[in-house]
Structure formats: structure tokens, C-alpha cells
Amino acid sequence: MKELFRRTPGRFTSARRDADQQIPENLWTKCPACGEITYVRQLNDQLKVCKCGHHMRLSVAEWLQLFDRESFVEEDRDLAPVDALQFVSAKDNYAQKLRETQAATGMNDALLTGRATLDGAAVQLAISNWEFIGGSMGSVFGERLARATERAAERGVPLITITATGGARQHEGVLSLMQMAKTNMALTRLSAARQLHIALLVDPCYAGVLASYASVADVIIAEPGARIGFAGRRVIEQTIRQKLPASFQTAEFLLEHGMVDMVTPRGELRATIRRLIGLHAPAAAQLSPSDAGVLREPLRLS
């Protein structure tokens, strides 16, 4: 994992970045929102946020940099998917799709889990990989997340999930649906352990995943402009036979309707999460020396 996610400041070869965002030589990137062409290195300095405010999609390896350098230890790396339904259709062969996606991403499935620190604070983390069948949740995704959640409960550390997803993975059928129950089941342990779950919803975040662990987090943070919803826009437009407003199902729309706690620009994420972790740390760890003295007072009186 370490060599896969090696950082090389000043050098950038992007074999697999979205081709339509690329201008020759990989030196310049065109913003899909405003069309502005920006020097790649400058864009990286801006955490891939365009001057217009558009937050470009980050890879899993890029998201890992939200945590302390070199602190990440991957878990359950060898847990791999099974073609339980033996899903083969005229247009689709799941086993083959898995092999191709695994070869392209170097991951067994769409969720990366493990432990890390954020400004020294231990956390369990789970980051979905949009490039792996749309970040969809099947058996491995659900199992890795459930284990990460149980470990967070056992270790007494917060769980941080970063989610971009199209929802449950169709190719694993009802087993994918049941991962919604599995992940929420595990979250009951985290809750009993009085540990925090912070969910970061990034573009896009939909369907069965939004309708399970992502929506029951203690704190929900959304990235500006991220598309977030249960039913897809296309489905709703077909049902009502009219175009939906551009603002529909954006992070800002969800904030307005009370479905997320905050819409936080990328540059403020780390400080926001750090503060939230600090505010939810066990009381003993929060006391400053003078506070501790005040609390000891009643003991001396007794």
C-alpha cells in the first residue's frame, strides 16, 4: 500500500485521470464546472478546488492525505469479493468486471479501511473508491466497514467515513442490500462504546449507501456542490416528466433541508474534523490542569 500511494511532490503522471479533464502533457486541467484551464500544480496546491469553487474528485490515495503522513495502516486488504450470484448477462460478466477493476486499481474492492491518526488522534477510517464500480457496496465493502466499525468500538476511537458511491452493488443482488443492515448493525456497537462517527459525503453519494451508514452518522459533513440523494435524478425526472432544478440534491440543498450538519470547503475539512474529535474526546482527556483542580475539590471536602 505504501508504495502504491507514494507521494512525489513536483511530479505527476496521471495515467488514469478522467481523460476529458486532461489537456495535453498533463500540465493543465480544465474545470468541468466553469471551463477555466488551470496549471495542475497550482490546482494541487488548492486541493483540487477550482477558483470557481468546484471541488474536483479526489482519488482514495489523495483522500488519505487528510490524515497524518505515513500514519495509515491498511486492514483487511486481502478480503476479496465472490461472484455469489454467478452474475452473467449478455452485457455484463461480474467476475470479469472484478478482475479488470482489481487490475486497474490494485484494490480487491471498493472500500479502503484501516487505522490512522489525525494530528496524533487515533481514528479508524473507511474511504470508498469511486473508480471501483462506482464505489458500490457489496459483501466486501460491507464486511470491511463492519470490521472497521467494530475495531473503532473496541479501540475506543472515532470512525471517519469518506463516501462517494452510486449505492448498493447490483451484481451481488440482495447480499448487497443486506450490507446496509450489516453496517448499521455494527454501528450500534460504536454507539454503545460512545464513539463518534463522522461521515464525509463527497460527490456523488447515493441510494443504498446514503440510506444506511452514511445517513446515521453523528456528524455529517458534505463537500460543496456534491450531489447527494436517495433516488437518482434520472429516475425522478422520468417519474415527474420534468427537469429538476440544478440545485436539487446538492450538498447545499441537503443543508437547507436539515439533512447534513455542514457544507465544508476542502481546505477546512482537517481543522473541522480535528475540532470535532477533540470536543468528543473522553472528559478526562479534555481537562486542562486548572479544570482538573476544580473537579478534585469535592473529593477533598469529603
Add this chain to the structure above:
Amino acid sequence: MSTELTAWDKVQIARHGRRPHTLDYIRACCEEFVEFHGDRRFGDDPAMVAGVARLDGRTVAVIGHQKGSDTRENLRRNFGMPRPEGYRKALRLFRHAERFGFPVVCFIDTPGADPSMQSEERGQAEAIAENILVMAGLRVPIVATVIGEGGSGGALAIGVADRLLMLEYTTYSVASPEATAAILWHDSARAPEAAQVMRITAPDLLDLGVADAIIAEPEGGAHLDPTAALLNTAAAVRHHVAELAGVPIDVLLARRYAKYRAIGQTQQHPPPPVEPREVPALSFG
């Protein structure tokens, strides 16, 4: 018999308009049913019915998706597709049941949760997610029965259970066959093919470790002899509620946890080696 029917045939039977619906099953299983209305937040959703009733002398909470038997009633019931207020009415009943120690009996019969602008605005995903979470830890027994079609999170939102029963010709899947075909192949007309590959029938779910038991239907389907289907279902529900009611709640919760933790299939092997990808350095501060 059922072996001669394709998955798509069973989808048609599961959706048959003359099949009994949730209110019929409640009346067949229970006495003294009192229906509750409203989520106390926004409104009352006719696509979800909920209330309390007596089952074998024991009070239970009953909750189910409600389809109509004709177009007029189906429009009123939104074809059994609940809006967030429907799920939140169910949530009220879960909490009510826990407070009074009533077992929960659910009937699943929906193509999926309502996909509309209004449901999105009111938090359809949150409503479903919250129900799943609450059912996961609910300190009373839960028996859920698929009586027609079980479609997606809209079904699971009243379907996390100690026992999941399915009538013989019913289906339960991650999405309706039409939705799966649309998602995978951008062509909902290929629903019959999706139904076949998705393994959505009751025997499939028993095989996959999701369903716990199958309730026999009259040959050809419940619509051909509704009384027989209702009687079989009532007997099965009574049996499972009685069995679960004797289990200490902490034992039951541990079993429920283990059951859902075990669902899914994985294997162990390392991911394939890949050429290291250069990752630009990002400074989050």
C-alpha cells in the same frame, strides 16, 4: 409447480393485483387491530400501515407496506411506495413496541421507496437508514414476512428481523428488476433478464442465507386462493412470534447481530500487483 416458473413469472405473481395485501394479512393473523396514523412530524402516509393488535392473546405492533387492489386505491396508496413520513410512522411503532415490550410483526410488499422530489426534500435516505439502525438494536422480537415484492432499501427499512419469512412466489432484491436493468444496462425493458440473473425468488434467498423460512402458497399463487395463503401465513407468523417471545432479549439481540454480520460472501486473496501510481501531494493543513 414452482420449479417450472421463471423468476419473471414469479415477479408477475408477486405483483398480482388480487393477491392479499398487508391489511388482509393483519386481519388474518390478529384480532382487535387498531391502526395508528401519522409520523407526528409531517403527515400520514397511506403507503404504510401501522398499529397494534392481538396475536394469539399477545399484543404486537404490526407494520406493513400497503398496496391497493385497484387503480384508485393504488393511487391513494402510492403503489405501496412509502414516503419518509411512512417510514417515520413505522419508526414510531418500533419505539412504541419497545416501550411496551410488544413483538413487532412486519409485512413487506413494495417495489421500493417513493422516488420523488418531495421525498428527497424530506430525507428519504435518512428515514430508511434510521429505521434500519433502530431495528438493529430494538429490544423486542421482530418477525418480517415478504408477502409480495420486496424492493430495495424501501423494503429493508421495515425488514431487519430475527426471522425473515417469504411466501413461496415472492421476490426480494436490491432493486426491482426494472431498476436493476436501468442501472446496469440503461434499459428497463430488460427486466425479465435482470430478474433471472439477480436470484430474487424465495428459494434463492433461503440459499443465500437471507430468508429463514418459506411459507407455502396455493398452487399458482396466493391470488388463486387467498384464504389458504392467509391461513398458512397466519400459522407461520404465530409460530415464529411464539418461539421468539420465549428467548431472553439479550440472547435474541446477540443472535440478530450474528445473523446480519454473517450475511454476504467473501474470500481471501491479495489484490493483484499494479504499477505504482504517482499521487500528487495535497496539503490539507
